[in-house]
Amino acid sequence: MRIDLRAIASSLQDVKRILAQQEFDVMLLDLQLQSGQCLDVIDQVKQCMPLVEVVATSIDDDEALAMLAFEKGATGYLVKSSWFVSYGDAILEVVHGGAPVTASITRRLLPRLRNGAGARGARLDGRASQGEECLTLREQEVLQMVAKGHTSAEVATELGISVQTANAHLKNIYRKLQVRSRAQAVSKAIALGLLLQARGATGA
Structure with missing residues (x-):
């Protein structure tokens, strides 16, 4: 690259x-x-x-x-x-x-x-806590791919959407999870139980 x-x-x-x-x-x-x-x-x-x-x-x-x-x-x-x-x-x-x-x-x-x-007491039941909105199915797909290390361009190609749309989904994910970076989004999603299947793929 x-x-x-x-x-x-x-x-x-x-x-x-x-x-x-x-x-x-x-x-x-x-x-x-x-x-x-x-x-x-x-x-x-x-x-x-x-x-x-x-x-x-x-x-x-x-x-x-x-x-x-x-x-x-x-x-x-x-x-x-x-x-x-x-x-x-x-x-x-x-x-x-x-x-x-x-x-x-x-x-x-x-x-x-x-x-x-430990202090946050991470939830693993897949539900968002108070103040956090639920992710749409498409946003969950985008986040799963981000957790596996895919770039926005790769996400767009895989899902058959434009890069701008992929970035728009990612921006919505940031807002809903109340985070400011990809790493924070993946970490918080795992803590909330939204990315249990991606644990092994994050490598962090």
């Missing part, structure tokens, strides 16, 4: 300009970008382009900062000083449904995530 670089930003002002002028699928966001308040950029991206995946990068090997990025809607978190294959591989991982996270961050986040899952 080819990666097409659409724009480079050196400041938050550049980011705002790009959001108004460009369309793209993945953003690599340096949390040390000039002018600060970079976590707020994730909010802006998700408001303007809900389907864009954001991979945060930072010099800080800090699980608290990573959690804040994830809560804002980031799909991945990479520490610059750590070893990882490449930014290109991270982008491809996101496009194929993955969530690139530096290993040291993942190791420290696991206990926190496990505790959070």
